[in-house]
Amino acid sequence: MLEVLIIIIKVVVITLVVFTLPLPLTYMERKVAGHIQVRLGPMRVGPHGLLQPFADMVKLFFKEDVVPAKADVWLFKIAPVVGMIPVFAVFATVPFGDKFTIPFINKEITMYIADMNVGILYVLAIAGLSVYGIILGGWASNSKYAMLGGLRSSAQMISYELALSFSCIGVVMVVNSLSLVDIVKSQAGWHWNVFYQPLGFIIFFIGGLAEINRIPFDLPEDEGTLGAGYHAEYSSMRFAFFMLTEYVAMVSMSVLMVVLYFGGWDGPSFIPIPGIIWFVLKVLFLIYVFMWTRFTYPRYRYDQLMNIGWKILLPLSLVNILITGLAVVKW
Amino acid sequence: MSDNTGILKRFLKKVFLIDLIQGLTITFPYTFSKTITLRYPDEEKWIPYQRFRGLHTLNKNKEGKELCVGCELCQKACPTQCITVIPGEDKTGKGISDRIGYRWEINLLRCMYCGLCEDACPTEALKLGREYELASYSMLRQIRTKEELLNPQPIPVEIEGGVIVKARLEADDKGIKVVPDLSTQKRWW
Ligand code: SF4
Ligand code: SF4
Numbered sequence: 001m002l003e004v005l006i007i008i009i010k011v012v013v014i015t016l017v018v019f020t021l022p023l024p025l026t027y028m029e030r031k032v033a034g035h036i037q038v039r040l041g042p043m044r045v046g047p048h049g050l051l052q053p054f055a056d057m058v059k060l061f062f063k064e065d066v067v068p069a070k071a072d073v074w075l076f077k078i079a080p081v082v083g084m085i086p087v088f089a090v091f092a093t094v095p096f097g098d099k100f101t102i103p104f105i106n107k108e109i110t111m112y113i114a115d116m117n118v119g120i121l122y123v124l125a126i127a128g129l130s131v132y133g134i135i136l137g138g139w140a141s142n143s144k145y146a147m148l149g150g151l152r153s154s155a156q157m158i159s160y161e162l163a164l165s166f167s168c169i170g171v172v173m174v175v176n177s178l179s180l181v182d183i184v185k186s187q188a189g190w191h192w193n194v195f196y197q198p199l200g201f202i203i204f205f206i207g208g209l210a211e212i213n214r215i216p217f218d219l220p221e222d223e224g225t226l227g228a229g230y231h232a233e234y235s236s237m238r239f240a241f242f243m244l245t246e247y248v249a250m251v252s253m254s255v256l257m258v259v260l261y262f263g264g265w266d267g268p269s270f271i272p273i274p275g276i277i278w279f280v281l282k283v284l285f286l287i288y289v290f291m292w293t294r295f296t297y298p299r300y301r302y303d304q305l306m307n308i309g310w311k312i313l314l315p316l317s318l319v320n321i322l323i324t325g326l327a328v329v330k331w
Numbered sequence: 332m333s334d335n336t337g338i339l340k341r342f343l344k345k346v347f348l349i350d351l352i353q354g355l356t357i358t359f360p361y362t363f364s365k366t367i368t369l370r371y372p373d374e375e376k377w378i379p380y381q382r383f384r385g386l387h388t389l390n391k392n393k394e395g396k397e398l399c400v401g402c403e404l405c406q407k408a409c410p411t412q413c414i415t416v417i418p419g420e421d422k423t424g425k426g427i428s429d430r431i432g433y434r435w436e437i438n439l440l441r442c443m444y445c446g447l448c449e450d451a452c453p454t455e456a457l458k459l460g461r462e463y464e465l466a467s468y469s470m471l472r473q474i475r476t477k478e479e480l481l482n483p484q485p486i487p488v489e490i491e492g493g494v495i496v497k498a499r500l501e502a503d504d505k506g507i508k509v510v511p512d513l514s515t516q517k518r519w520w
Contacts, residue, residue, distance in 0.1 A: 036358050040368040202348075296358040297351070 030043035083133015149229030159309030184264030398456035
């Protein structure tokens with residue numbers, strides 16, 4: 001009974017935290033954008049614009065919810081949710097920290113919802129599902145721009161998911177386990193995978209950028225050529241759901257990177273702060289890197305995107321597996 | 332040979348993502364550099380240099396006498412004919428001679444702030460000042476008369492300008508004013 005209760009509490013806490021994360025992240029994104037462009041970013045609402053995300057949220061609530069006349073209404077309405085659920089489901093296996101014991105009742109609590117023995121497969125499979133939301137949204141809008149955005153995202157997903165998964169195999173070969181908890185535990189004491197799998201990490205990073213549709217790979221919502229891409233026809237809360245999905249996907253991608261390559265909750269042992277803080281700091285840093293790249297690079301052209309995916313990243317990830325295999329056999 | 336090393340160099344550059352990393356190193360320092368955003372109108376205000384051509388002022392000399400002698404030269408010089416001067420005889424000693432601008436009016440809607448009136452003025456009575464917040468709710472407000480222009484402008488002539496000062500926004504039914512606080516001057520950049 002208590003077990004079930006604990007799991008429910010964990011699920012609720014994680015969902016709530018992840019659900020509210022986009023608020024500070026939009027603020028952070030705009031501040032980073034502002035300062036990189038020698039501006040200030042939001043300044044007007046609240047001290048240093050801190051309340052700006054709430055103002056935006058309220059604004060989105062009160063916008064009219066437009067459904068295009070010839071849209072496939074049911075699909076149109078369900079698409080944002082379809083896109084949103086997988087990015088949340090990813091967090092089910094993510095280990096945020098080590099066990100800790102609740103005082104008084106002496107109960108050990110693990111900092112993850114479930115330790116699946118095929119964790120990494122689950123994560124990759126579920127994260128890939130999120131593209132359905134984008135495709136359905138683009139298809140159901142009955143607009144050529146949205147449709148093209150959806151198509152682009154599916155093509156992009158196929159070409160980058162492969163390289164992404166292959167780069168994960170390198171980690172799995174080194175660690176010898178598919179469970180995310182084992183992967184983190186094996187990296188304890190500065191044996192971070194990023195030092196052993198630098199090539200794999202770079203492929204994972206680039207593939208990750210493409211997977212979560214961030215610049216330089218945000219072809220599905222390319223403002224220059226597609227208006228706003230797959231969410232061109234969306235407004236109000238449905239649009240907010242797409243935004244939410246995008247930010248949560250960014251968080252989940254950084255969380256995955258931290259788990260796979262940066263040793264999870266592992267940190268320098270001479271600084272006595274709990275592992276979860278290290279975890280959050282690493283995730284924050286990676287999110288900052290995502291934003292930093294967003295405001296540094298221009299967007300790739302579509303054919304360049306395909307070239308990079310199929311002709312460079314995919315062979316490289318295979319080479320990475322080969323090298324890792326040889327190294328594992330040797331040592 | 333040189334061609335070959337060029338190719339090799341370019342290849343290595345691509346392999347180690349040199350260009351991309353260079354891009355990142357350029358944008359990173361900008362994150363911490365000084366912002367160029369001016370929080371006008373309710374927090375900061377730009378004080379222009381003395382050469383700035385804003386709203387006209389009519390000056391007085393040290394004894395407090397009006398320098399304008401009503402010669403109508405500014406009216407003649409103005410390309411858009413927005414100044415109206417009606418000279419008059421003055422026995423009260425307000426001006427520096429016995430001739431004075433009885434009426435002196437300018438229509439700011441037509442003025443293009445070229446400064447030709449200022450150049451034409453023989454007594455240096457007319458000067459284009461540094462006030463530039465001229466928006467108002469009423470067109471009539473754009474016709475300024477001598478009485479108003481004789482008042483000194485909020486930014487004293489002695490201040491060199493080219494600085495940012497703290498400011499406060501004040502709006503009433505006459506129009507909008509940004510009141511500068513000249514005690515805290517800050518160079519831009
Ligand atoms: S500044 Fe130019 S346009 Fe304006 S009143 Fe003087 S002469 Fe006329
Ligand atoms: S402002 Fe100068 S130019 Fe104009 S009427 Fe007076 S003295 Fe003459």
